[in-house]
Amino acid sequence: MSNEGAHHILSVLVQNRPGVLARVAGLFARRGYNIFSLAVAPAEDEGFSRITIVVDLESTSLEQVVKQLFKLIEVVKISELDPHRCVERELLLATVRTTGDQRGQVVELVNIFEGKILAVGVEAITVSLDGNPGKLDDFEELLAGYGIVELQRTGRVALPKLDREARLRAVKNNNGKAG
Amino acid sequence: MKITGAQALIRALEMENVETIFGLPGGCILPAYDPLLDSPIRHILVRHEQGAGHMAEGYAHVTGRPGVALVTSGPAATNMVTPLMDAFMDSIPMVCITGQVATWAIGTDAFQECDTVGITRSCTKHNELVMSAQDIPMAVRQAFHIATTGRPGPTLIDVPKDCLTNMMDWYWPTDQEVIDSLPGYRPNTKGHPRMIKEAAKLILASERPVLYVGGGVLKARAAEALRELAELTNIHVVTTLMARGAFPDDHPLCLGMPGMHGNATAITAMQQSDLLINLGARFDDRITGKISSFAPEAKVIHVDIDPAEQGKVRRPDVPIVGDCKQVIEEIVKAIKDLVANGSAPADTGAWRSSISGWREQFPLSYEPSEPGEALKPQFCLEQLRDNAPEGTILVSGVGQHQMWSSQYWKFNEPYSWVNSGGLGTMGFSIPAAIGAKVGRPDRTVWAVDGDGCFQMTAQELVTAAVERIPIKVAILNNSYLGMVRQWQEMFYDERYSEVYLSPEVPNFVMWAEAMGCVGIRVDSPEEVQPAIDKANSIDDRPVVIDFRVDAREKVFPMVPAGYANDDMLLPEWQECNRGGLK
Numbered sequence: 001m002s003n004e005g006a007h008h009i010l011s012v013l014v015q016n017r018p019g020v021l022a023r024v025a026g027l028f029a030r031r032g033y034n035i036f037s038l039a040v041a042p043a044e045d046e047g048f049s050r051i052t053i054v055v056d057l058e059s060t061s062l063e064q065v066v067k068q069l070f071k072l073i074e075v076v077k078i079s080e081l082d083p084h085r086c087v088e089r090e091l092l093l094a095t096v097r098t099t100g101d102q103r104g105q106v107v108e109l110v111n112i113f114e115g116k117i118l119a120v121g122v123e124a125i126t127v128s129l130d131g132n133p134g135k136l137d138d139f140e141e142l143l144a145g146y147g148i149v150e151l152q153r154t155g156r157v158a159l160p161k162l163d164r165e166a167r168l169r170a171v172k173n174n175n176g177k178a179g
Numbered sequence: 180m181k182i183t184g185a186q187a188l189i190r191a192l193e194m195e196n197v198e199t200i201f202g203l204p205g206g207c208i209l210p211a212y213d214p215l216l217d218s219p220i221r222h223i224l225v226r227h228e229q230g231a232g233h234m235a236e237g238y239a240h241v242t243g244r245p246g247v248a249l250v251t252s253g254p255a256a257t258n259m260v261t262p263l264m265d266a267f268m269d270s271i272p273m274v275c276i277t278g279q280v281a282t283w284a285i286g287t288d289a290f291q292e293c294d295t296v297g298i299t300r301s302c303t304k305h306n307e308l309v310m311s312a313q314d315i316p317m318a319v320r321q322a323f324h325i326a327t328t329g330r331p332g333p334t335l336i337d338v339p340k341d342c343l344t345n346m347m348d349w350y351w352p353t354d355q356e357v358i359d360s361l362p363g364y365r366p367n368t369k370g371h372p373r374m375i376k377e378a379a380k381l382i383l384a385s386e387r388p389v390l391y392v393g394g395g396v397l398k399a400r401a402a403e404a405l406r407e408l409a410e411l412t413n414i415h416v417v418t419t420l421m422a423r424g425a426f427p428d429d430h431p432l433c434l435g436m437p438g439m440h441g442n443a444t445a446i447t448a449m450q451q452s453d454l455l456i457n458l459g460a461r462f463d464d465r466i467t468g469k470i471s472s473f474a475p476e477a478k479v480i481h482v483d484i485d486p487a488e489q490g491k492v493r494r495p496d497v498p499i500v501g502d503c504k505q506v507i508e509e510i511v512k513a514i515k516d517l518v519a520n521g522s523a524p525a526d527t528g529a530w531r532s533s534i535s536g537w538r539e540q541f542p543l544s545y546e547p548s549e550p551g552e553a554l555k556p557q558f559c560l561e562q563l564r565d566n567a568p569e570g571t572i573l574v575s576g577v578g579q580h581q582m583w584s585s586q587y588w589k590f591n592e593p594y595s596w597v598n599s600g601g602l603g604t605m606g607f608s609i610p611a612a613i614g615a616k617v618g619r620p621d622r623t624v625w626a627v628d629g630d631g632c633f634q635m636t637a638q639e640l641v642t643a644a645v646e647r648i649p650i651k652v653a654i655l656n657n658s659y660l661g662m663v664r665q666w667q668e669m670f671y672d673e674r675y676s677e678v679y680l681s682p683e684v685p686n687f688v689m690w691a692e693a694m695g696c697v698g699i700r701v702d703s704p705e706e707v708q709p710a711i712d713k714a715n716s717i718d719d720r721p722v723v724i725d726f727r728v729d730a731r732e733k734v735f736p737m738v739p740a741g742y743a744n745d746d747m748l749l750p751e752w753q754e755c756n757r758g759g760l761k
Binding site: 014022023026030061063064071072073074075 | 364486
């Protein structure tokens with residue numbers, strides 16, 4: 001499902017104010033940019049939130065997306081995270097059909113992936129898995145064979161890797177902000 | 180000191196040196212209108228909120244200071260959407276204040292409630308819903324700061340009624356407090372020194388350079404700097420629709436307007452250039468024509484204060500993010516340095532002689548009418564131009580009359596031309612001319628309008644008459660939506676669909692008189708001069724001249740939408756010389 005080549009991860013630090021998410025989402029809609037996934041939560045400083053956006057680039061350049069985002073007054077900083085140089089995590093919840101002897105097979109699959117079983121019904125179970133989005137893709141594909149009743153993924157969150165040289169590639173700092 | 184939010188709002192506007200507000204009161208904004216009675220700020224009571232918005236724009240265009248509109252919630256706020264978008268497209272500094280239902284009623288679908296910040300989010304540079312009386316002074320300061328710095332634009336403050344009636348402790352934020360409150364807003368005005376040097380080198384090396392000047396030069400108040408650069412380098416200048424007047428039309432280096440209805444020389448010079456020096460323009464589709472065929476051999480220097488304009492349409496060889504005035508001055512210095520150190524400019528002699536050949540062969544022209552034939556709109560404009568008092572400001576609506584105005588007027592000083600460029604808002608001219616006259620009462624203000632445009636916002640002439648704002652209006656009345664008619668004639672096999680407006684109704688002279696203006700009708704060429712003389716002599720009320728002009732007249736040259744600029748259509752009598760443009 002994911003096409004890593006066209007995907008770019010932007011970590012966007014914004015002022016934590018009403019309507020900020022609507023501004024970001026509105027900008028993407030208005031200019032025809034594709035959001036592949038989006039996660040938002042307060043950042044380390046309570047006045048700010050961090051939005052992790054996975055952008056699907058087909059018709060525009062990443063540079064234009066970043067520059068347009070910077071024009072939003074409440075966007076303070078944007079970093080592009082290189083998928084190979086950051087840690088990414090995502091959470092998946094799935095309810096899977098488990099008729100007959102399938103339950104054992106699904107439980108085994110959950111164990112192999114080190115996932116969790118959250119709820120058990122007569123003919124279905126709900127499982128969870130967190131980890132690298134690629135691993136979640138594999139898990140989802142295997143579960144699909146049994147029949148997924150409902151699925152919810154959170155969208156990825158990411159931070160730069162700490163080891164070796166600084167991995168964070170800041171696309172621009174405050175001083176380069178748009179007018 | 181405790182005062183009400185409404186008092187704080189008006190005091191904050193006074194602190195921002197606001198002299199005039201364009202507005203119309205209503206339910207939710209009512210509390211703000213009470214302290215306004217005791218304020219030195221002049222309030223101009225409009226007849227429709229859209230009028231207030233365009234007046235604020237016209238005021239900002241000619242003064243360079245933010246125009247202010249004050250209206251109520253709901254329908255008043257939605258009526259502001261068009262002017263806000265217009266100001267956003269043309270980077271006009273404007274602050275709009277809307278009333279909102281009380282904070283406790285927000286979200287309940289209360290009377291005259293609408294999601295103003297939601298609706299205006301994509302047509303403002305920034306907007307803000309104030310949720311406490313205490314926040315009003317900071318919200319006002321932020322709105323003015325954002326509207327007037329960086330790439331200018333409209334801002335909106337939405338103020339709930341209880342925030343206006345509640346008490347607050349008055350304060351006035353310092354500049355530093357305003358900046359600190361906007362950590363994500365740091366416009367860059369100073370161009371990168373290395374890029375500036377790079378630009379200077381390219382300019383000296385170019386054999387076919389053109390200065391492509393946009394509205395950013397006017398916003399940066401860089402007309403003088405531009406003139407210095409042009410004269411230093413002897414490079415020809417084209418001024419876009421938004422930049423007319425930024426470089427004097429009577430200057431030998433001025434080629435006038437490029438683009439869809441630009442003149443053949445300006446279009447061709449850009450097309451064949453080897454270096455486009457873009458100063459505050461944005462490669463708009465109306466300039467470039469088919470983008471893949473636009474100026475194919477040109478390198479590009481792009482100066483713009485908005486980084487997002489760099490590479491949006493055409494990738495520049497030398498991008499410079501900064502304020503046009505600062506950057507142009509730096510480029511001038513860099514060129515002087517290079518020359519002082521022995522760099523010689525390339526030979527542009529052949530290029531300059533090509534340009535003068537085109538100018539001679541392809542001037543703007545129209546066929547004058549024979550005696551007894553219908554009036555030509557271009558003739559009316561020439562007469563208006565030649566009789567205009569020194570310093571006259573021209574304001575136009577949108578359509579054929581706008582293009583003729585831009586083509587046939589002579590804009591010899593900056594801020595003498597006001598029009599709706601990006602959004603193309605029909606009905607812009609009457610209210611914008613009123614705003615311009617309020618901003619520059621010492622100047623004659625002529626609004627050139629079409630009969631279609633006029634019928635969209637004419638009611639503001641009542642405002643002008645009552646408030647004693649003596650603008651002059653020239654309707655180029657061809658009883659058609661003229662530009663649409665032109666397209667239907669040229670591209671839809673003369674199948675005229677819904678473009679014919681009645682020549683009898685309305686009676687524009689009676690309508691003008693009913694609104695407290697002087698109305699004059701002109702049918703024939705010999706009536707033109709006396710009518711203009713009469714209009715120019717009246718200074719105590721607005722004047723409307725209804726020029727009945729030839730409906731068959733079309734705007735030429737024309738680059739049809741989607742065509743390459745090389746394929747521009749010339750007037751018939753020039754088509755035979757087309758080879759001369761190669």
